[in-house]
Amino acid sequence: MSLDEWHTYMPTGCSLVLLEIGLAVFDESDNLISSKKFSNAIDSYLSLKNGESPQELNQIIEKLRSFENISVNDRNIDLVLKDSWRVNLMPYKR
Numbered sequence: 590m591s592l593d594e595w596h597t598y599m600p601t602g603c604s605l606v607l608l609e610i611g612l613a614v615f616d617e618s619d620n621l622i623s624s625k626k627f628s629n630a631i632d633s634y635l636s637l638k639n640g641e642s643p644q645e646l647n648q649i650i651e652k653l654r655s656f657e658n659i660s661v662n663d664r665n666i667d668l669v670l671k672d673s674w675r676v677n678l679m680p681y682k683r
Contacts, residue, residue: 593613594614601656601657602616602617602623602656602657602658603615603616603617603653603658603659603660604619604659604660604662604679605649605653605660605661605662605666605670606661606662607637607657607661607662607663607665609624609630610627611626611627611630611645612624612625612627612645614649614652622652623649624649625645625646625648625649626645627643627645628645630671632637637665637666637669638665640665640668641669642669646666646669653674658675658676658677658679659676659677660676660679661676661678661679662679
């Protein structure tokens with residue numbers, strides 16, 4: 590497969606969703622790509638609130654590399670990822 594053909598098949602966007610128990614990544618068709626349960630939900634949440642990347646987010650980042658755009662449902666994830674990724678905050682209704 591040529592590079593041009595690969596870019597035709599390469600997904601352009603995904604959604605990274607912060608849940609109470611962990612993180613989930615969905616493709617543009619809302620298919621689950623990856624998920625990671627927090628080993629300690631309180632510590633992971635506090636890490637995000639302090640502008641740090643919890644280990645569960647670091648573990649899921651490899652799955653995000655194939656996407657050009659990442660939509661997130663949490664302002665803190667947006668702030669953590671925005672320096673390295675093209676990230677946008679999801680509208681509230683999604």
